[in-house]
Amino acid sequence: MAVRTAFAHSIVEHEDMGIVMSDGCRLSARVWMPVDAGENPVPAVLEYIPYRKRDGTLPRDELMHPYVAGYGYACVRVDMRGNGDSEGLMDDEYTALELADACAVIGWLAAQPWCSGSVGMMGKSWGGFNCLQTAALRPPALRAVISVCSTTDRFADDIHFKGGCLLNENLGWGAVMLSYSSRPADPVLRADWRADWLKRLEAQPFLAPRWAGHQARDGYWKHGSICEDWAAVQVPVLSIGGWADNYMNTVGHLLEHQQSPVQGIIGPWVHQYPHTAVPGPAIGFLQLAVRWWDRWLKGIANGAENDPALRAYMLHSAPPDASAAHRAGHWLTEAEWPSSRxxxxxxxxxxxxxxxxxxxxxxxxxxxxxxxxxxxxxxxxxxxxxxxxxxxxxxxxxxxxxxxxxxxxxxxxxxxxxxxxxxxxxxxxxxxxxxxxxxxxxxxxxxxxxxxxxxxxxxxxxxxxxxxxxxxxxxxxxxxxxxxxxxxxxxxxxxxxxxxxxxxxxxxxxxxxxxxxxxxxxxxxRGSDAEWTPPEPEAAAPWKHRVLRQGKAVRRIETDLITGRVALLVEDDGGTVENLTHGLITGETMAERWRIHPDDPTQAHAEIRWTQSLARGAWSVRTEAEAEMRASGDSLTLTARLRAWEGEALVFDRNFAEQVRRDHI
CATH class of the missing domain: 2.60.120.260 (Galactose-binding domain-like)
Known part of the structure; x- marks a missing residue:
């Protein structure tokens, strides 16, 4: 991937810009914008997610947002309430409050003296979900979105259920969010970090049982599913997915049903932005994003609206490879979807x-x-x-x-x-x-x-x-x-x-x-040759960091020759890394064990553990989140434990336990 350092606009960064909601909750934003935006206002591009801009998504943020800002945009990366450096508490995913906050942030951005009044929204996964859901609420300043790896139907195409079957990622994601959202704000940005952290820990939900309890496509799942009213989204949408991900269906659904201008791109990729994703080929996603924003946020007549409805990478037969770095294939284009071809x-x-x-x-x-x-x-x-x-x-x-x-x-x-x-x-x-x-x-x-x-x-x-x-x-x-x-x-x-x-x-x-x-x-x-040559991937300069401890990953299948049980073990140690810009040291480890007996479904057993650590100088904190699931013939049993340490002192310890009736699973 080529690194671009020269742009049309010199930019300035604000590491902690406060955006205060109507209830007094302050959301923390990291913002990149042209240095002269105060004199020459620019459109804003919002990414709004719970994954911690200070450390969690920082490596990818620094590749993307300064790049787009260099083309004349204010790029705004906001931590949702209850996460990262923002105040407040988070109760669930895609809540009415989360989406109301998004609309309020968009209105606030449009009113700033450095903003032209035109706002775009982009995101991957959670961010891709909520930019579609926010668009359906029609905040006046929102003019276009780019949604990557997202869904239009929260029951049919997300991590909880598929075809009405309970996905084990439901438990997996419950464990992830218990771990991710239980970390404190950075003390450099929040003098009240400790009191806020203890409130955050006390309010932290274990969401997997709640999700598992909604075993039909009821009102819980209809909320936020834009397929309930395709006419609600009235702004142009660029939808992107990957064949190696499980969110590829969204591109087709939007192309077939959405009434505003829609274009789709599907590549060979996993659940990542397509300028960094594997398997290759990666593409110049950021150039395509700038082209999209130029057309819909600045009104530049660049012809982006006439690009193909669908650009898709057709995979070619190749040997199986669970760690494929590249997939053979070719790009095709379709002027309409469903395709007459x-x-x-x-x-x-x-x-x-x-x-x-x-x-x-x-x-x-x-x-x-x-x-x-x-x-x-x-x-x-x-x-x-x-x-x-x-x-x-x-x-x-x-x-x-x-x-x-x-x-x-x-x-x-x-x-x-x-x-x-x-x-x-x-x-x-x-x-x-x-x-x-x-x-x-x-x-x-x-x-x-x-x-x-x-x-x-x-x-x-x-x-x-x-x-x-x-x-x-x-x-x-x-x-x-x-x-x-x-x-x-x-x-x-x-x-x-x-x-x-x-x-x-x-x-x-x-x-x-x-x-x-x-x-x-x-x-x-009916067959095609190469019909599109995407731009080569580019990005801004990567983040400055030092690896203090190398990570490693393990994935293996085990059979117990005594009990006959079979297990899949997954271990992912992310190592320990120091941010050389602001000094935060972060570490993350995960371990999963999925056991079952070939002849007995009642022996299904899942265990997941996440550990997160943050440190700087003499200050350090650590959280451990554990989740477990078993089942009987008529109920699921889901348990979890969340612990937190400040230095070596245990400051929080809570157990969760809930049974969910097996009404339909």
């Missing part, structure tokens, strides 16, 4: 495990071991620590598979495949997982995409009903959006399972499905 091809599920063929009646039993899914990877992989899907062959061997014959010609897919099944089930709770895989002649298997359905949600996400035990019923669901080219000689495989550990929490009892018939509806693209 995509035709639907229905492939029946046929006897003998054939995908295609004559179709007809089947009598295929699907009852897979509980540990199937260990090679699935993370919901949102962040980097190269084997977080992406690995070789699916081991999981395929445990699944019920339907394969095509080896392909005579390349097969290009662009869009969402849809699976329709007719089946019976022997339990009132069950789910089905479908993986679409690219199988090479040597048997190695790459996951192209996946999808899943809690069969109690087969008719409705809002009103789930029991599975009719022993009676035939139909179920249809979409797999995730994909862009993929299978090369000649490879086979397309549909792998079906009733388990997916540790991606999905298992059903109360091992279920047996009997497939009576089925068909896969594929989005076949």
């Amino acid at each position: 995509v035709q639907r091809r229905v492939m029946p599920l046929s006897a003998g495990g054939v995908l295609g063929g004559e179709g007809g009646s089947l009598a295929v039993k699907v009852k897979t071991p509980q540990h199937l899914g260990l090679h699935t990877g993370e919901f949102f992989p962040m980097g190269l620590n084997a977080e992406m899907p690995g070789d699916q062959a081991a999981d395929d061997a445990l699944s019920v598979c339907f394969d095509t014959a080896p392909l005579d010609a390349a097969l290009d897919l662009l869009g969402a495949a849809r699976l329709s099944l007719r089946l019976t089930c022997d339990q009132p709770f069950a789910f089905v997982v479908a993986r679409l895989c690219d199988v090479a002649p040597d048997g190695k298997s790459v996951r192209i995409c996946h999808g899943m359905l809690n069969l109690r949600h087969r008719d409705s996400m809002e009103a789930p009903i029991p599975v009719p035990v022993g009676a035939a019923f139909g179920a249809s669901f979409d797999l995730d959006l994909t862009g993929y080219r299978l090369v000649p000689g490879h086979r397309l495989r549909l792998a079906l399972s009733t388990t997916y550990w540790p991606f999905v929490w298992p059903s109360p009892k091992a279920a047996t499905l009997t497939l009576l018939s089925g068909a896969l509806d594929l989005p076949v693209h």
Whole structure:
């Protein structure tokens, strides 16, 4: 990535600009703007998240915000209330208060003498979510947004549920936020840091049980889901996703339904901004962002509104690699979405495990071991620590598979495949997982995409009903959006399972499905060559820091030969780093253990521990957040513990314990 140091505008940085809400709560902002913005006001670009601008996102902030500011913008990075250096307390994600604060910040920015009155909002993940949700509230000064790795439907496409199935990332994210939000403000910026920290610790929620308790698409999830009213967002939206992430569906949903100007970009990336993301190729995201802001915030007639509706990187067949640094492929463009270059091809599920063929009646039993899914990877992989899907062959061997014959010609897919099944089930709770895989002649298997359905949600996400035990019923669901080219000689495989550990929490009892018939509806693209050459990635100068202790990562599968239990262990030690600008020393470690018995879903057990440390001179603090989940046939048991130390003295210790009824999972 090229580092740019010369810009049209010299900039000045404000490390702690206060923005006071109507209730007196002061939010802390880090701001970069042209030195002459007071005389020549500029548009503002807001990023508004809970991830700590002083240390958490600082490395990426310093690559992005000074860069955009150098092109004539005031870039404003705000810590949400209850996080980082801001005052107040945070109760949940995407609350009405959080969004009201966002609107207030936008209004405050527009009224500043250094702002032209025009504001844009950008963000990734949480920041991508809340910029869409804020846009739906229509604050007058907000003129455009850039949303990266986000969702339009909080129940269908987020870390809590997928197809009505309870994702284990629900527990994972509950542990993350318990850890992330329990750290204090920097004493250099907040003289009241200690009193504020103790209040923050006391009020800290363990959110995983609350989320797990909403097992249908009720009002809790509808709040903040912009798909409830597509007309609400009236500003232009640039939506960006990655095939290695699990938020790629948003791009297609916005392109298909949003009524304001929308463009989408989907690359090969994990859950990162696309100028730094793996797998490569990375692209010049910041140049594209400036082009977007120039058009919609400054009114420059640069033609950005005429760029393709969709720019997508079509992956090409390659060996499986859970730590791929680069993926072969090519960029294509679509002037409209859905694309007229995509035709639907229905492939029946046929006897003998054939995908295609004559179709007809089947009598295929699907009852897979509980540990199937260990090679699935993370919901949102962040980097190269084997977080992406690995070789699916081991999981395929445990699944019920339907394969095509080896392909005579390349097969290009662009869009969402849809699976329709007719089946019976022997339990009132069950789910089905479908993986679409690219199988090479040597048997190695790459996951192209996946999808899943809690069969109690087969008719409705809002009103789930029991599975009719022993009676035939139909179920249809979409797999995730994909862009993929299978090369000649490879086979397309549909792998079906009733388990997916540790991606999905298992059903109360091992279920047996009997497939009576089925068909896969594929989005076949007529083929394309390279149709877009994105700019090469650029950024501002990286942050000045010193590594005091190197980090390391571990990811391994273990089998206990005595008990028969299988476990996935994930350890990520981020090391210890000193910021050479303001002297803060930070460290972070994480450990996860996901255990299950292949024959017994009641032995599912998850344990997560996060440790955070902050220090400067004689001052030091540390927090430890632990979370655990087990289940019986009728309830989930979620526990957590949060501890905090000032120096060597324990200043806070709290246990959380809650049971959640298994109404639909």
